[in-house]
Structure formats: C-alpha cells, structure tokens
Amino acid sequence: TRTTRPQRLLRAVIINAVRGDPDSVIRAIDHFCKHTEWAMNIGDEKGAILDSVVMETSPSTVLELGTYCGYSAVRITRLLPPSTRLITVEMNPDYACVARQVIQHAGLQDKVCVLEGQSADLIPKMAEMFGIQTFDFVFLDHWKDRYLPDIRLLEDCSLLAQGSVVLADNVVCPGTPDYLNYIRSNLNYRSRFYQAHLEYTRVLDGLEKSEYLGCRQGKRQ
Numbered sequence: 306t307r308t309t310r311p312q313r314l315l316r317a318v319i320i321n322a323v324r325g326d327p328d329s330v331i332r333a334i335d336h337f338c339k340h341t342e343w344a345m346n347i348g349d350e351k352g353a354i355l356d357s358v359v360m361e362t363s364p365s366t367v368l369e370l371g372t373y374c375g376y377s378a379v380r381i382t383r384l385l386p387p388s389t390r391l392i393t394v395e396m397n398p399d400y401a402c403v404a405r406q407v408i409q410h411a412g413l414q415d416k417v418c419v420l421e422g423q424s425a426d427l428i429p430k431m432a433e434m435f436g437i438q439t440f441d442f443v444f445l446d447h448w449k450d451r452y453l454p455d456i457r458l459l460e461d462c463s464l465l466a467q468g469s470v471v472l473a474d475n476v477v478c479p480g481t482p483d484y485l486n487y488i489r490s491n492l493n494y495r496s497r498f499y500q501a502h503l504e505y506t507r508v509l510d511g512l513e514k515s516e517y518l519g520c521r522q523g524k525r526q
C-alpha cells in the first residue's frame with residue numbers, strides 16, 4: 306500500500322472534520338477506526354475516562370509520551386485553559402508529521418508542542434527547555450516497556466510534584482505488568498484502576514491513574 310495508516314487517518318480527518326473544531330476531529334478519527342481501519346488511538350470509551358481525569362486535575366503543565374496521530378493530544382488540549390500547553394513526545398518522525406497536521410486541523414497548534422525524540426533522551430531536558438519545574442499531569446501511551454523506566458526518570462528529574470497525576474493507557478492490553486507492580490506497591494503513589502476495553506474492540510483493557518504523594522520512604526509490605 307502506497308500510503309501509511311496514519312496518512313489514511315489524516316486524510317479522513319481532512320475530509321470529514323471541520324477545521325478548528327477539535328470535537329469533529331475526534332469524531333472523524335473514531336469513525337475511521339470503527340468503520341474503515343483500526344488504529345491505536347485511545348478511542349472514545351477510554352477517551353471519556355481521560356477527559357474526566359484531565360478535568361478533575363485541571364493541570365497547568367501537561368506531558369504526553371507517545372503522540373502517534375495526535376488523537377489524545379487533541380482530546381487533552383481541547384480541555385485545557387487558554388494559557389496551558391501540552392508537550393507531547395514522539396520518536397517516529399512520520400507519526401510526528403501526521404500528528405502536527407491533525408492537531409493543526411483541530412486548531413490547537415498554538416497549545417501543543419510535538420517534540421521529536423525518545424522519551425528517555427528528552428525527559429532530562431524538559432525543565433530547562435520549557436522553563437518548568439514539574440508536570441501536573443502525565444499521560445503514558447508509548448512503548449509499554451518504557452512506562453516503568455520513564456516514571457522512574459521523571460521522579461529522578463524531580464518532574465513530579467505532590468498531587469501530580471500520572472495516567473497510563475493499556476495496562477491490561479497489551480499490558481504493562483512491571484509498571485503496574487511498581488506503581489501499586491509504591492507508597493509514594495495512590496493508584497486507581499479504570500476498567501474499560503481496548504479501543505474500538507470488546508477486548509478488556511484499562512487505565513491506571515496514579516497520584517504522586519511526594520517522596521515518602523519504602524515499599525508497601
């Protein structure tokens with residue numbers, strides 16, 4: 306096939322969504338993934354949980370790891386107050402290119418920074434690059450074996466503050482067992498599991514929300 310799946314998804318957005326209307330971009334992607342071609346966006350069911358967690362957190366600084374086509378970047382950013390920015394990290398340049406166009410079609414390009422590179426390389430530079438101290442909200446949706454090393458890196462870089470919320474996609478399917486074991490047994494976090502389904506399917510999946518409580522000692526016995 307000449308075009309890639311992200312390019313076909315982008316074409317569906319350009320054709321079916323109203324420029325400047327984030328909700329129509331979200332609807333166009335969900336319709337494409339339900340009726341034309343599955344893609345690994347968080348989707349509408351888990352997306353509604355993402356929306357509610359973002360709204361209850363009302364963050365000032367937001368980090369997303371794993372942009373893909375920009376679906377969750379649009380979902381998150383459309384809920385943020387005017388002065389708030391989303392930083393989203395994407396290592397695949399083709400995905401980043403599509404995501405920037407999807408985000409632009411939604412009219413949110415001034416509120417989103419799509420950073421190209423690997424999370425482990427970029428996280429240590431975030432504070433300096435963006436003049437921030439900590440992230441109020443972090444969304445994990447990149448390689449599932451990177452959730453644990455990257456949450457540890459965020460801790461080591463002091464990028465989490467008391468009250469910071471970390472939301473992780475796919476903790477059931479494909480699954481992130483080492484991350485779940487760590488975050489649920491760590492006294493520095495209060496975690497809650499949201500049962501749902503893998504995007505656009507009936508396969509079980511879920512999100513794990515973890516609030517950072519500040520730096521306490523030890524593990525739960």
Ligand SMILES: Cn1ncc2cc([C@H](O)c3cccc(CNC(=O)c4cc(-c5ccc(F)cc5)cc(O)c4O)c3)ccc21
Pocket residue numbers: 345346347370371372373394395396397400422423424425446447448449451474475478479503504
């Ligand atoms: C280091 N670093 N830093 C930034 C960064 C960014 C990326 C890319 O954005 C990227 C590329 C490929 C895969 C992912 C992870 N996503 C998944 O693998 C996934 C799978 C499924 C699923 C479930 C069932 C299936 F049958 C097939 C796929 C459902 C989901 O929601 C997913 O998120 C992310 C990668 C590493 C990165």
Ligand SMILES: [Mg+2]
Pocket residue numbers: 345346347446474475
């Ligand atoms: Mg995912």
